[in-house]
Amino acid sequence: MKKYLALIILTFLAIQCSTTVDTSKMSADEYLNYAMSLYKDGDYQQAINEFQSIILQYPGNKITDDAQYYLGMAYFKNGQYLLAAYQFSKLIKDFSGSKFVPDAQFQLAESYYKLSPPYQLDQTYTKKAIEEFQAFIDFFPTNPKVKVASSRITELHNKLALKEYMAAIIYERMEYYRAAIIYFGNVIKKFHDTKYAALAMYHKIKLLVLEDEKDEALRQAEMFLHNYPQDPNVVNVKKIKEQLEKNANG
Numbered sequence: 001m002k003k004y005l006a007l008i009i010l011t012f013l014a015i016q017c018s019t020t021v022d023t024s025k026m027s028a029d030e031y032l033n034y035a036m037s038l039y040k041d042g043d044y045q046q047a048i049n050e051f052q053s054i055i056l057q058y059p060g061n062k063i064t065d066d067a068q069y070y071l072g073m074a075y076f077k078n079g080q081y082l083l084a085a086y087q088f089s090k091l092i093k094d095f096s097g098s099k100f101v102p103d104a105q106f107q108l109a110e111s112y113y114k115l116s117p118p119y120q121l122d123q124t125y126t127k128k129a130i131e132e133f134q135a136f137i138d139f140f141p142t143n144p145k146v147k148v149a150s151s152r153i154t155e156l157h158n159k160l161a162l163k164e165y166m167a168a169i170i171y172e173r174m175e176y177y178r179a180a181i182i183y184f185g186n187v188i189k190k191f192h193d194t195k196y197a198a199l200a201m202y203h204k205i206k207l208l209v210l211e212d213e214k215d216e217a218l219r220q221a222e223m224f225l226h227n228y229p230q231d232p233n234v235v236n237v238k239k240i241k242e243q244l245e246k247n248a249n250g
Contacts, residue, residue, distance in 0.1 A: 028057075028061050028063050031050070031054055032067060035070070039051075039070055039074055044074045044078040047074045055068060068087065069088075071087050072087035072091065075087060082115065085108055085111035085115075088108035088111065089104075092108065102136075102139075105135060105136045106149065109133040109136055110129075112126075115129075116156060116159070123160055130153055133156075154193075157191060157194050158196070161194040161195075162196060164183060164191065167183050168186075168203065172203060177207045180203070180207055187199075188200050199233075201227075202231075202236070202237060205224060205237060218245070221241040221244065224237050225237060
């Protein structure tokens with residue numbers, strides 16, 4: 001049994017040694033091609049090791065920005081998004097003239113997008129993703145990925161709006177109406193281009209009526225009907241407005 005176990009271990013070690021690649025005699029281009037073959041085969045951890053080695057061994061070489069970009073991509077493919085973001089930002093900073101800068105900027109934003117958590121949690125990465133996607137659009141407005149970046153920004157804005165909106169809903173359910181009115185107002189002001197703005201205004205109008213702020217409720221109702229004429233709550237807002245006007249004239 002011991003001999004059998006020893007044979008297995010020796011066989012394993014022999015296989016490991018036979019697959020070890022000696023990169024010390026490779027040229028810079030050959031080394032990059034080897035690292036890229038690992039990356040394309042999905043061996044991301046080993047590719048990460050080789051790209052890091054290339055960057056250290058060949059500073060200033062024409063292949064270094066390739067290694068820097070694909071180091072970021074290997075981290076990204078490996079699900080290590082924070083490390084990926086760091087490597088992409090490093091490329092943008094250290095290789096500003098590289099052909100990889102547009103893609104690095106997009107992937108930097110994508111890394112933060114991947115880190116963006118559910119709306120209930122802290123949204124620091126969500127805000128960072130929006131910032132980096134906007135930078136991508138501003139600096140590379142003709143890039144084919146601008147459409148995706150814009151879509152991502154809309155999605156992330158809606159997430160931030162939902163967080164603020166749900167905070168307002170919680171205050172409303174707890175009957176902390178003043179706090180709810182403030183939070184609904186924040187949604188309307190900060191996220192007017194999201195689907196939650198109309199909902200927030202509708203809730204705010206109802207709470208203003210409950211708080212006996214009829215003039216402000218009427219003003220908000222008129223604004224709602226002007227801004228959201230196709231909204232499902234238009235009928236309800238019209239009824240509120242009519243009742244407010246009736247009471248004012250009565």
